[in-house]
Amino acid sequence: MTRTIQYTIFLSRPSDVESHMEAVKQAVLDANLVATPLGVRFEVFDWRTDATPGLASEPQARVNEQSDHHDALMAVIGGTLGTPTASHASGTVEEIERAITKSATSVFGQNSVMIFFKDVQLSLNSDLDEAKRVQDLKSGLGPRGILYRAFGDDDALREGVLRCIGVLIATHLSASDSGRTTEAADQERTELSPLASQSDDPPEPEELGILDYSQIITERIDAATQSTSQIQQALESLGRQTTEASSEISAAISSEDNSKKKRIINEVAKSIDACATSIEGSGEEMRAQFGGALEAIRAVIDIQASDLSPEAAIEEINIVIQMTASLDPTIETTGSQIADFGNTLAQLPRLTKELNSAKRRLLKVIEALVADLATLRIENASLHAYAISRNQSRASPALLN
Template structure:
């Protein structure tokens, strides 16, 4: 059956030394169009000069790109490595010009346009180092903080691919919700440029919420969200333990009817199996209620965590406070790792169950879908924990 989808454009910008990352982002977009985007009834289109620009003339090459793109995008993804880029007739580089246009666009539309900036930690040989290019990159990075920006560093191209996938998975549901809210309201007046001061970066609304309350309060916020993540993971783990116990009892009951007459044994076995299917579906129902709560806590918790470290650089922060935050983060990581191990074990147990009744077959199918969603959520959390370690 045909369905209506909403198109979101993602504009990729970088100097010419990041070809591998550009190709990897194209792979991520294609992957998301078959997974998250498909589930959200949206389609992502990656806009980049390699595929969306045709030869033409203007003030310079960047002017040609500007005129053809016309700032028609919803998400701006910028990447910098060892090169700042070639100057245009208006800015120090094409990448800087495109970023500036995106920044102004985001201010004018009240943050509807999202900006995600990434910087590669490159290792260059002496004959490759261009001091002037490196200094321009460093100056640009330093300027993002005062503009309200949160950026992400990475080491290898494959790290960027994982980051882009994880961040877009977090961003897309928010993007869709914002679009639906805007579509449901009368068209608002555009903000004047001077009325908006914050650059909109990945997880924009949550970052703004945390920044407004300041550094000390945000320490409390991040610990609150980390507690919510741990509590949610704990509830899910309790559901899993309960499910495992019920599966064990079902197996014992099956073993206990081996010696009764065959027809009675078949009827009793079917009843036990269908009861097990009911237990599985109850687990699925409770867990699917918990997953959005877990995801929301993860999104806001890690945005708050990043905000703490961004703000801590602006003054002499208390190392003891940050150390306590690290302890909380490590405890959270242990909890998630335990849950992930339990998930893998329970998934294998249920996957091996023979489809003895149609009810069990259906329950097994729904169960495995739910387990895969949970594994994805937990793995994303661990990846974000790893990213925060690299970020500091």
């Protein structure tokens, strides 16, 4: 009879992703349908429901005591990190840090730390400081060898969990097939990435080189700049049309001829609607191109830091640092200009159904665009800090001076 070894996965998360926990637990149950016949099984320990009460210096300390007895950690993070503890940014962060430390002696190695970040759409009402805390945590994982996966919905999260569990199963079987005990596997293990693509997936981006990425960066920033110009031109054009029609609008409002009023007002509504269509398309393009440029910049930083000499790496990464610094005021200014236009537009009175509809649509497009630009600023600031940290890690004090 096959002996089944059970591993426990500690489930960590702040409260804003509570609705996704059932998807995680179900994915682990589904994975066990494959794992159990192979002699391995996984159990989820959810501290919110499974932790036992007791005395400790603070609530988190009691959770930590019980998390120490688990074989792996799975953390899910959304738009917030949660409540700070005595020593860390939040309980979730503290649990992740403890799991990273423990991974050095885990049978699963660094694969024992599985982190999922939800794709969160920021809005004008979002807490940007909290979003930056999440981004800072995310940016700090890669240099430490901890991989993470992004997800948008329960299906994507479930797929990611299944893939991670698959790697844990493979690690367990690898240790068993080579005749090693769990204790021996702690000392000698094969590191497998839970986020690695399957063999039939497209080539990974790291196959590209510095020159490839440099071309991508140039092309994407040029395309993003062009999209930004198109947005500004659309707003300027609408402003001119509104100004030119202002005297007619004033005359129409004071006129007794309602049909004439509506005709003039609805012409303005058509211009507003056309502006919304233009900005919507250009905004999506700008966001995609800027985002792609930032991803390529991060890849260049990693290659430069690993492949070049310390002196050359510092020089090249300094160029990247200057680039990210110069992007910030551009993004900020664009966002401010668009937000100001939105505030002006919001003051238009509700005169006709067509005008109200067009105004509401354009305001919605502007709000989404301003939120996208705020997200880009956070990502760019995080990338700027990442470049500085890579430089510091590569340089001796003499090189930094």
